[in-house]
Amino acid sequence: MTLYLERSRPRKAFKGLLGNANHLIITALAGLDAIERGVVREVPEDLRTVWSPKNAVSSAKRSRRLILDMSLIRAIDAIDVYLRDCVRKPALVQSDEFRKDLDSAGLSVFRKLQAVERHCPNLDTIAFALVFLMVAWRNRGAHTEADRDAPEVHLALLRSNAEKVAARFSGLDAEMLLGGYEAMRPVTFKEVASLINAAHHLVANLDTLLLKSLDIEQFLKDVIWASLSDSQKPLELIEQTRKRRAVSVWGKDPSDRGDAVLRLLGQQGFARVPTKQQTGVVIPTDLIAELQRQTPKSVLAWARQ
Numbered sequence: 001m002t003l004y005l006e007r008s009r010p011r012k013a014f015k016g017l018l019g020n021a022n023h024l025i026i027t028a029l030a031g032l033d034a035i036e037r038g039v040v041r042e043v044p045e046d047l048r049t050v051w052s053p054k055n056a057v058s059s060a061k062r063s064r065r066l067i068l069d070m071s072l073i074r075a076i077d078a079i080d081v082y083l084r085d086c087v088r089k090p091a092l093v094q095s096d097e098f099r100k101d102l103d104s105a106g107l108s109v110f111r112k113l114q115a116v117e118r119h120c121p122n123l124d125t126i127a128f129a130l131v132f133l134m135v136a137w138r139n140r141g142a143h144t145e146a147d148r149d150a151p152e153v154h155l156a157l158l159r160s161n162a163e164k165v166a167a168r169f170s171g172l173d174a175e176m177l178l179g180g181y182e183a184m185r186p187v188t189f190k191e192v193a194s195l196i197n198a199a200h201h202l203v204a205n206l207d208t209l210l211l212k213s214l215d216i217e218q219f220l221k222d223v224i225w226a227s228l229s230d231s232q233k234p235l236e237l238i239e240q241t242r243k244r245r246a247v248s249v250w251g252k253d254p255s256d257r258g259d260a261v262l263r264l265l266g267q268q269g270f271a272r273v274p275t276k277q278q279t280g281v282v283i284p285t286d287l288i289a290e291l292q293r294q295t296p297k298s299v300l301a302w303a304r305q
Contacts, residue, residue, distance in 0.1 A: 001262065001288050003270040006280030008092055010085035011207040012269070017078040018200070021071060022193045028067050029189060035060040068192050072138045075196050079131065080109045082203050083116070090222035092210040095119065110135050116206065124205045126161055126168065129154035130198035133181055140184050150181070169194040211281040220287065223268050225303040246296040258292040 034040045036057050043051035053059040086092040087099050098119040105111035113132060116123070129150075136150040155178060158165060162174035172194040180187065187195075228242040236244075249260045262272070270283060294302060 001272065002285050003262075003265060003272060003283040003288060004274040004278070004280060005211060005270050005283065006275055006278070007269065008086075008207050008211060009090075009269060010082045010092060011203060013085055014078050014082040014203050017081060018075055018196065021074065021196050025067060025071050025189065025192065029064060032060040032064050032067075065186050068187050068189060069138075069141060071192050072134060072141075072187065072195065075199050076109050076135055076138055079199055079203065080112070082206075083109075083112050086210065090219055090226050092207075092214070094213075094215055094218065110139070120206060120209055123209065124201055125157055126165060127198040127201040127205065129157045130165075130169075130195055131202050133158070133177070134195040134199070137181050137184075137187065140181075141186075155181075169197055208279045211279075214281055216281055216283060217287060220283065220291070221303045221305060223265075224291070224299065227264060227268060228300070228303065242300060243296065246299050250294050250296045250299050261288075261292045 031040070038056070041056070043049060083102060087102055091099070093099050093102065098115070101115040101119065102112055105115055110132075113128075113135065117128065132150045132154045136148055140148050158174045158178060165172055165174045165177075170190070170193070172190065177191055177194075180191065225242075228245045229238060230241075231245065232238060232241040249264050250257060252260050265283075265288075266272075274280075274282075291299070291302075
């Protein structure tokens with residue numbers, strides 16, 4: 001039995017935060033348009049608050065800017081969540097040097113992206129440039145003193161690839177985008193939608209690269225160890241939790257143990273059938289068979305390594 005992992009846990013967390021962001025932004029903007037046109041004049045009763053703007057049109061326009069600015073913040077937070085999850089066990093980032101580089105960036109998403117760029121130089125350059133610009137633009141809008149300038153190499157790349165940018169991101173005008181960034185004007189909906197799209201492209205690209213570069217046996221050990229450490233009961237020591245969890249799977253009769261192991265791995269995101277793209281990592285048959293032969297005692301020793 002061969003298993004496949006084509007989307008990591010960190011990427012699923014990223015998608016959970018940003019998966020349908022553009023649809024939700026459009027929904028909010030449609031509501032604001034209804035306010036501007038006078039279709040909506042009263043606040044819904046279930047909000048249980050007072051809404052009496054002196055100028056509803058002006059309030060709607062200011063709200064539009066707030067929504068777009070907050071959308072950038074959401075996108076950047078989602079990238080940050082992805083990168084933080086990548087260094088948590090079971091870790092996608094197994095390189096000590098790469099992990100230390102990410103940790104040394106502290107809370108700065110900008111510096112974390114610089115670390116990614118140093119260790120993963122073959123990522124999608126256009127998506128990377130757009131994400132760097134997004135973070136710097138957001139920092140400028142927040143009046144932060146640090147990381148206000150996207151690296152010039154990325155700005156130059158966007159200028160020289162204007163046609164590719166337009167083709168890939170729904171007609172996005174690179175010159176207008178860069179002009180708005182330099183002038184520190186508010187972002188438009190089209191720009192926000194394109195920047196969010198670029199974030200999706202970059203994370204998908206990075207996720208595939210990290211999955212394919214894994215020491216898969218060590219990763220599987222980390223997955224099992226994390227699973228055995230999960231669901232600790234009140235007053236239960238963590239070693240007791242791991243033993244109980246190990247017995248619940250590897251303590252089964254040998255005739256049932258194999259399927260129990262496969263179910264556990266399925267709960268961790270491993271699939272028996274690959275997708276058409278086959279972008280992730282393959283768990284070889286012999287490694288799965290070795291895991292299925294374990295006992296509660298031996299699997300604890302194996303996963304602890």
